[in-house]
Amino acid sequence: MSKFIDRVVLHVRAGKGGHGCASVHREKYKPLGGPDGGNGGNGGDVILEVDPNVHTLLDFHFHPHARAGNGKSGEGSNRNGKQGEELLLKVPDGTVVTTADGAILADLVGSGTRYVAALGGRGGLGNAALVSKARKAPGFALLGEDGEERDLVLELKSVADVGLVGFPSAGKSSLVSVLSAAKPKIADYPFTTLVPNLGVVQSGDTTFTIADVPGLIPGASDGRGLGLDFLRHLERCAVLAHVVDCATGEPGRDPISDVDALEAELAAYQPALQGDAGLGDLADRPRVVVLNKIDIPDAAELAEMVAAEFATRGWPVFEISTVSREGLRPLTFALGQLVGEYREAHPKAEPRRPVIRPIVKGESGFTVTPDPEIPGGFIVSGERPERWVHQTQFDNDEAVGYLADRLARLGVEDELVRRGAEPGAPVTIGDVCFDWEPTISAGAEVLMTRRGVDPRLEHNERVGAAERKHASRVRRGLVSEDEE
Template identity: 85%
Template sequence: MSKFIDRVVLHVRAGKGGHGCASVLREKFKPLGGPNGGNGGNGGDVILEVDPNVHTLLDFHFHPHAKAGNGKPGEGSNRDGKQGEPLLLKVPDGTVVVDKDGMIVADLVGAGNQYIAARGGRGGLGNASLASKARKAPGFALLGEDGDERELVLELKSVADVGLVGFPSAGKSSLVSVLSAAKPKIADYPFTTLVPNLGVVASGDTTFTVADVPGLIPGASEGRGLGLDFLRHLERCAVLAHVVDCATLEPGRDPVSDVDALEAELAAYKPALSADADLGDLADRPRVVILNKADVPDAAELADMVTSEFTARGWPVFVISAVSRAGLRPLTFALAEMVLQYREDHPKAAPKRPIIRPIAVDETGFSVIADPQEPGGFIVRGTRPERWVRQTQFDNAEAVGFLADRLARLGVEDELVKQGAVPGAPVTIGHVTFEWEPQISAGIDMVPTGRGTDIRLEQSDRIGAAERKHASRVRRGLVKEDEE
């Protein structure tokens, strides 16, 4: 038996980027072949795409974890790694994507509309791409980055023009079955409809969709009954139609009190549409009152009595019978006219063109702030420095020196000096914290003493060792602090 699922939690993980390759050409008669390490492949993206043939989030309910393919590492002979396979996930039309902070990040409406839920990691450069005039044969390569990992909430909000609202057993499912070719479950007990049903209605040259929402009761906006789970399916409707049971025998109920109770729930429910939607609250939508079950004699009399009450509110009233199909033709034409009027008042926006904003010439792309957790420490934030740190092999001295060069050229060293950083101050970039040593000649490409080494780091290690030895002798009283 199929299930209707309209809200799921989805864990997505993009593919990792492949590592670059550090390789040197070694062939007979080519003693100086040079670096030939290829680049790593980018990780695959996780993409959500609207598919008209998908109508529920059931697949994600049973498989809440989605992972794209990893990029392959580069190889020698300038062979780049294979790109990671992207993962394309099909979602129904009207799916809203919400992040872990409760912010709407995508509103997927329209066949083929896509959203990149997680971006794949960037592949690392091989040493062939890192070669320069001063660094002719790098003995290192850059590491591939991890892909994005996110937890998202997918909510399905049905895309319908007319939403049928009413108490349980008001005849909404019967009305959808006679207006369209939909065949919802119909029975003589409350809450027969447990999932929204959509039907396509043709009226002359106009075609529109009708949504049958499970029965609402007082307190639905606060979670009573099934209302809170399915009120979201009314958010996109252009017209709300109150379907009223004029033949109910329940004490204390009548058409006017039923509509007033439903209006209170609609006013209390606050939709969370995307920022580019201007539909407003449910209380602001056009209304139609449908007095159903007029084939019952007492019901027809009651409908005549309450018609003036609703027309005084400015709402069109239609007395129908879903069983005998009386009054359906004028109702269909009236709904089509209201839908057409709404479409004229709310034309579909043209596809948004991407806006390219060039970066200012003096834009550094990073910031340096004091570390609130570490006295005298600093935190460097920025897309480029954080990415460079993630891609660095810290067990390779030449790679660390290359990172120092990049940070210095970006201006990180100068900014630390301006902010009063002292030698040995803890500086955090991304997930790495190191002791700042300004005596390193950072920013100057130097010929390394050998592949995978950097003379500046060796000098820094010797200086640091001497300073630690001197501090130890001072603590033991063997020398004074100002003595060498």
């Protein structure tokens, strides 16, 4: 018997983008052929897709790490790098994707429904794509971006039309077995069923699914027994059926008290998806009461006595026996009718188009705050400046000058001045800390000279990358000034 897994933590990592290529076309008798470096390929995405042939999250339990392919670097002669291969992960229908904090990211219902769990990194531009009026032959290229990396929680909520609830050994699994072709494990002791069992039932022209939910006892909504783990499988059920054991010999138990106890648990349970599928809370779902085991004379008498009490609550009551199969036909047609009424009232929603929210024009997209660890230092935060820093080759002065131009056009220079930054102030962007040098005239139109060189940096008393890194480590107290 395969193991049923309905909750896993999945670690996904999209592919890295390939680096751009810095190349110059070389041909005999054409020494200045111009830049021809291609762009790097984008990293592959990690995608979750609903597959009707997948019924459990077992594969992710044993293989919790998923990684897409990296993009290839660009090459000369304007050859772009190959795109990274996307990773397609098949998940069961009814899978809910959340963060570790419980925030819902996606509700995957319906065959073919997709969710991009992690976006691949963008490939870096080659020097052929960086040509401008000031840089006619760039001697640098942009680095590829890292792919998105996330920890996701996948939870499976069974997509069943009818959910059977009841105390352990009430006969839920037996009812599934006689109404459908499912063959669940059945025995006369508590918690025989450790996983929800699904079956398909044919009622006239209506076909619906039925599921028994194990482990519901008083206190289930607070975590007692197995109820809290499986109550979520009821969230998408259109109809709830109380299966009552009328032949129980346990002291202090009777059909009415059993149903009242479980009704209290259903009312106390708060679904993770409020208003899931438009059904409302569990306490508002249509109910039927199934009085089981009437093949036993005492149970038949008890069922006849309590049927009127349940009828006064407005719930249809059915007296059945899963052994003799008495009363199953009326129950099947009644459930089929309730499911049919629900489907008429709740037609399948049309697939929603993806919503694209463009960034408002003129939005700065960054913030500048004082560095709490370095006196006089500042931290620049924002998606664009952090991405640009990650794309920069800091051992190439021309690339550093290009970064300065980009930051100046974004408004970072002006904001640092407004915040009172002094020349040489430590500025941290992402994982890079450098000394701010406004004297390089960032953003100015400067004619570039040799490849890989920015004349604005040549005329500054600018230390190399290794020295800047050492100075940063000294400021943070990681090494002494004399250490290399």
